[in-house]
Amino acid sequence: MLNFTYKNQTEILFGKGQVAAISQRIPTSARILMLYGGGSIKSNGVYQQVQQALSQHQVWEFGGVEPNPSYETLMQAVALGREQHIDFILAVGGGSAIDGAKFIAAALHFSGDPWDILIAKAKFTQVIPIGAVLTLPATGSESNGNSVVTKKATAQKRSFSSTLVQPQFAVLDPEFTYSLPKRQISNGIVDAFVHVMEQYLTYPVHAEIQDRFAESILQTLLDVGPKALKQPENYQHRANLMWAASMALNGLIGAGVPQDWSTHMIGHELTALYGLDHAQTLAIVLPALMFVQRHQKHAKLVQLGRRVFAIHDQNEDVVIDQTIKAVQDFFETVGVKTRLSDYQLDGQVVQNVVNNLERNGMTALGERNDIDLKKAAAILRLAL
Template identity: 70%
Template sequence: MLNFTFKNQTEVLFGKGQLSEVASRLPHNAKVLFLYGGGSIKKNGIYDKTVEALGDAEVVEFHGVEPNPEFSTLMKAVEVARDNKVNFILAVGGGSVIDGAKFVAAAVNFAGDPWDILIKEAPFENPLPIGAVLTLPATGSESNGNSVVNRKETSQKRAFSSESVQPVFAVLDPEFTYSLPMRQVSNGVVDAFVHVIEQYLTYSVNAPLQDRFAEGILQTLIEEGPKSLATPTDYDVRANVMWSATMALNGLIGKGVPQDWGTHMIGHELTALHGLDHAVTLAIVLPSLMYVQRDSKKEKILQLGERVFNISEHNEEKAIDLTIKAVQDFFETMQVKTRLSDYDIDKTAIDGLVDNLERNGLTALGEHGDIDLVKAREILTLAA
């Protein structure tokens, strides 16, 4: 097992009615930037419940944070935060809103161009504290320091990570997910599944506990994911999916083990250039990446097949093929298509995707740094 440090500062408030605890977690004399997305929380009642939960705190609202939060939108939120001298951000929504809150928190007191935080890893000081009310389980953003921001004008999707912008608390009420569109439920399960895979499907470093943690999350998502589509208001099902998505990327299962993230990096270019949902890009890229990287990932693919998908084939090459197909079939079961052609993207788009990878310096991806532009092209070609 590799050396690691682990600290998760987020207080998770899980279950029915936990939103009522928000006021007690706010700083003294709180002036809150209430950040949310396109308005669905007003239709499903979460907005009114949040306003009530904020109690006597002074609140400034900012809405309109997009899926794949847009840099220009977030900069408007930064100006609102600065102008109103807020001292806390409450993000209410899914991963995009929470990611956006992290960028706003980092940018408010940043003296230079905040885009440098994303493209130059520019250090920042005194970020605003953040709380989260999760409405879409998927990214794990409610309990980690990761943030991904899109910038349409430059066709880039870039990320930064810092413990200093990790939410200090997160409300996880499974009932808040009942009104989600099925597309978002599907995407959330796929996103969480691939988060686990990125930390699991590498090579062995004798970390059996981490492997078993990861396999348990994968099995839960495989069992509960389809149920979340079939029975949208089953509290126990939604609770299991919500907690699985948080555990997938709260830092625990990735400690002491090598990580990949090549699927994410290639997928980000599909979002940046073609506007595909994040989870959709992962479902497209992962099966082909597994195929191209089958030799270096052989031991873990076979382990995934045996332990998670109950594949008992003795021929190793066939077992690998069956495991890759099982992953692809699971995505399809979750109603997420797995080919570029399913989204009217043909092979002529691959040149632009590879060019963007090169432009963004993403030329040595994967746990071994061996996914170069040639391999990235091969992966995208297989996914066509």
């Protein structure tokens, strides 16, 4: 096991009615920016519950944060925050709203060009605190310091990470997910699954606790994911899905182990260039990447197949082939297509994505930094 330091500072408020508790966690003197997306929170009752909880607070609203939040939109929120001297951000929504809140928190008092936080990893020290009310189980953004932002003007999707912008608290009420469209739940299942895989499917370092914990999250997603789709108002299915997605990326299973993240980096370019949903890109890239990297990931692929999918053929190559197919089939089962052609994309996408990877310096990806542009192209061609 590799050396690690682990601390998770986010207080999780899990369960029905927990949104009421946020009033005790934000000072009454705070000037709050309430950040949300397209407005669905106003039709499903979440907005009203948040407003009631904050009835004694000063609140300014900023709606319209897109899926894959855009730099251009978030900079409008930064301008509002500066104008109104905002000193607390409450993100209400999924990972996009929470990612956006993290960028705003970092950018609000940043003296330079805020894009440098993403493109040049510019340091920042003065941030404002964040809270989150989660409505979509997917990214785990509610309990980590990661943020991904897309600049539409240059078709670049970039990320940064800092414990300084990790939410102080997060409300996880499974009932808030009942009204979500199936597509969003499907995407959330895939996103959480791939988050685990990026931290698990590398090479063994004798981290038995992390491996077993990661496998249990994968098994939970395999079990409750389809059930949560079929029974949208089953509290227990939605509760387990919500908690699995949060645990997938709160830092615990990634402590002391090598991590990959090449599926995400290649997927980010597909979103930036073609507007695909984040989870759609992951479902496209991961099975092809597993095949291309099968030798480098041999031991963990066999372990995944045997422990998670109960594939016990004596021939390890057969186990790997069947495991890759099982992952691809699972994505299809929960309603997320796994081929570029499923999204009306042809062979030209390969060179376009490779060009963007090169432009953004993504030329040595993976846990061994051995996924170069040539391998990235091979992965994309296999995914056609």
